Amino acid sequence: MNITSSADIIAARGKGRELAMKMGFSVVDQTKITTAISELTRNIVTYAGKGEVIIKKAESETGGKNGIVVVCRDEGPGIEDIQLVLKSGFSTSESLGLGLSGAKQLMDEFEIKSKPGKGTIVTIKKWLRRR
Amino acid sequence: MDIPILKIEDFLVVTIQSELSDDEIYALQEDILSRIKDVGATGLIIDITALDIVDSFMGRTLSNIAATAELLGAKSVVVGIRPAVAVTLVELGIRVKWNVNTALNLERGIKLLKRLIEAERRGGAS
Numbered sequence: 506m507n508i509t510s511s512a513d514i515i516a517a518r519g520k521g522r523e524l525a526m527k528m529g530f531s532v533v534d535q536t537k538i539t540t541a542i543s544e545l546t547r548n549i550v551t552y553a554g555k556g557e558v559i560i561k562k563a564e565s566e567t568g569g570k571n572g573i574v575v576v577c578r579d580e581g582p583g584i585e586d587i588q589l590v591l592k593s594g595f596s597t598s599e600s601l602g603l604g605l606s607g608a609k610q611l612m613d614e615f616e617i618k619s620k621p622g623k624g625t626i627v628t629i630k631k632w633l634r635r636r
Numbered sequence: 637m638d639i640p641i642l643k644i645e646d647f648l649v650v651t652i653q654s655e656l657s658d659d660e661i662y663a664l665q666e667d668i669l670s671r672i673k674d675v676g677a678t679g680l681i682i683d684i685t686a687l688d689i690v691d692s693f694m695g696r697t698l699s700n701i702a703a704t705a706e707l708l709g710a711k712s713v714v715v716g717i718r719p720a721v722a723v724t725l726v727e728l729g730i731r732v733k734w735n736v737n738t739a740l741n742l743e744r745g746i747k748l749l750k751r752l753i754e755a756e757r758r759g760g761a762s
């Protein structure tokens with residue numbers, strides 16, 4: 506789904522929440538997933554202007570584990586120093602600088618790929634806890 | 637969207653009823669601040685019971701509203717943070733930069749406001 510405005514951020518959150526709920530994630534995990542989606546899609550709008558998000562079921566490579574995967578992709582300015590932007594509190598927009606570090610903290614897996622001038626892809630996953 | 641701002645004694649109570657877009661959040665911020673000034677409110681309560689998510693943007697806005705209200709002479713308390721939202725805010729790392737008073741519900745929020753105002757009055761007198 507395309508992300509260009511704050512209305513799209515709300516729509517993406519809704520989609521993430523719905524899938525997480527359907528898959529049986531706890532309310533706390535639903536909230537974490539939804540918040541991470543909000544942070545990453547907001548970064549798309551703020552820094553790249555436009556991009557897209559894919560939200561779907563995930564299965565671990567070895568099988569057995571189910572979860573949710575969210576891929577946020579844009580062709581914006583990209584990120585020069587990834588280590589730096591992952592630090593909690595770092596921001597180039599005088600914001601809190603919590604988005605990327607927070608999304609990493611809230612999810613089980615976090616991967617970021619970025620090339621200056623080319624764009625950014627952030628992939629996050631959360632696994633269902635077996636009970 | 638029209639978000640009701642109620643006046644109870646010298647306090648304003650704002651109840652957010654659904655997820656807000658950025659524009660709606662900015663509009664609400666302006667509304668609240670002009671109402672504080674108009675009625676000379678000494679306290680502000682923002683009830684976010686209806687919000688099932690608070691991201692860093694919303695968190696920052698709440699913090700900004702509280703800071704600006706303080707400059708206008710009103711103390712602020714945010715009430716109704718859901719447990720799952722609280723857990724998420726902590727993991728997000730928002731506490732380090734968050735100067736927001738919180739209380740469980742409206743009733744306790746009003747009590748806290750009264751205490752904050754009283755504490756300042758005494759502090760100011762000494």
Ligand SMILES: Nc1ncnc2c1ncn2[C@@H]1O[C@H](COP(=O)(O)OP(=O)(O)OP(=O)(O)O)[C@@H](O)[C@H]1O
Pocket residue numbers: 544548549552553579581582583584590591595596597598599600601602603604605606625692693
């Ligand atoms: N999609 C992106 N494209 C380009 N730069 C990005 C992107 N996402 C993040 N950044 C850069 O990484 C920095 C840190 O991002 P992060 O989301 O952690 O904090 P923030 O957006 O500055 O503040 P917050 O998310 O707390 O409002 C940003 O200030 C920006 O410079």
Ligand SMILES: [Mg+2]
Pocket residue numbers: 544547548603604605
């Ligand atoms: Mg951000």
